[in-house]
Amino acid sequence: MRALPATSAPSPAPRAPENARPRILVVMGVSGSGKSTVAACLAARLGWAFVDGDSLHTPDHVAKMRAGHPLDDADRAPWLRAVAAWIGARLAAGEAGVVACSALRRAYRDTLVAGRSEVRLVHLDGSRALIAERIAGRHGHFMPAQLLDSQFAALEPPEPEEDAIVVGIADPPDAIAEAVVARLGLGAAATDGGRGA
Template sequence: MATLIPALIVMGVSGCGKSSVGEAIVRYSGGMLIEGDQYHPAENIAKMSAGIPLDDDDRAGWLARLGEVLAAAVAAGEHPVMPCSALKRQYRERLRYAVPGLGFVFLELSREVAGQRVSNRPGHFMPASLIDSQFATLEPPNGEPQTLVLDATLPIDRLGQLTAEWWRHPQPHVRRA
C-alpha cells in the first residue's frame, strides 16, 4: 500500500464506533488493527469502570505507549489503524511526534447518540455516565493536518470505504458527510 500517511488513528468520543470502523478500514485498506484501549493500564480501566473520568496525567503514559506501538509497527513496514479517543489536540500532537505524518479520522457524533450507543454496549468498561466528560474534554480536530472528519452515524462499511479511499489519496483536511 503506497500512502503518504503511515498510520491512522480513528478518534472520537466513546460510542462513536472507533473499533468497528477501524476493523472496516483494515478490511478495505490492507492495514493492521491495533486496539488502543488494550494499552490502558489497569488503573485507568478501574478508574473509568468506577465512572471517574481520566485526566491528562492518567492519559500521559497510555499515549506514550501508543506512540511507541505505532512507531514500531510503521518501522516494521506495517500500516496500522488504531482506534484511540485522542480527544485533545495535545494528545494528537504527542502521537504525531511519535509517528510523523500520522493521519486522523474523526468520527463526529452527537452527545445523545453517543449516550444511546454506550448505554446499549454490553461488557465495556466505559459507562454512559462518562459521556459528558468525553464531550467536555473533546477538542475537535478542525483544520488539523492529515485529518478526515466523518459523520459517525453513516454505516460502518461506508465509513471504512471512505477512509480507505482517503488514505490512498490523502488531502490535508477533509470533511465528508
C-alpha cells in the first residue's frame, strides 16, 4: 500500500468515461455533511458492501478527536491506508462497495483512488451554516462541533480531473442517494450482490 505523497500529487491515471460503472464509491465531505447516512443508503440501494471509514480509526485517534484536537497527516496516514486496504480487498474479490470517508485533501483521495477507474468519488457539498446546525443536533459522535472550522480549512474540493460526482446535502439522504445512482447510470442491474458491477 503506498504512503501519502510527500510533496506534490502524482499525475492521475486516465479516468473512466462518464458512463462507465464504478465498483467502489467513496462518499466524501466534511464532518456533518451526511457521509455515513448517504453512503449507507447508496449501499442498500445498490446491494453493495458498506463500511463507515470512521470505524477504521484507532481508539487513540478517536480519543484525540473527542477531546477536540484535529488529526494531523501523521495520524491520518494509517487510517487512510486502512480505508484503501478495504477498497483494494473489495476490488480483488470482484465485489462492489461504498465507503464513507472524509477524504478532505487531494493527497488523501489519491491514496484511496490510486488511479483506479473503478473507484469514484461522491462529494457531499453543503454550507458551513447548514452543517454546523446538523452537528449541533446530533449526539454521541466523537467529532465535536468545534472541529468544524478545521474540517473546512483542510477541505480541498475535488479538481475537475478527479471526476467526482458533486451533490448538495439539502435533500433527504435517500433522495441524495437516488440522485447519485441516476448520475452514475447505476440502476436495478447493479443490485447483484456486489459482483460484476
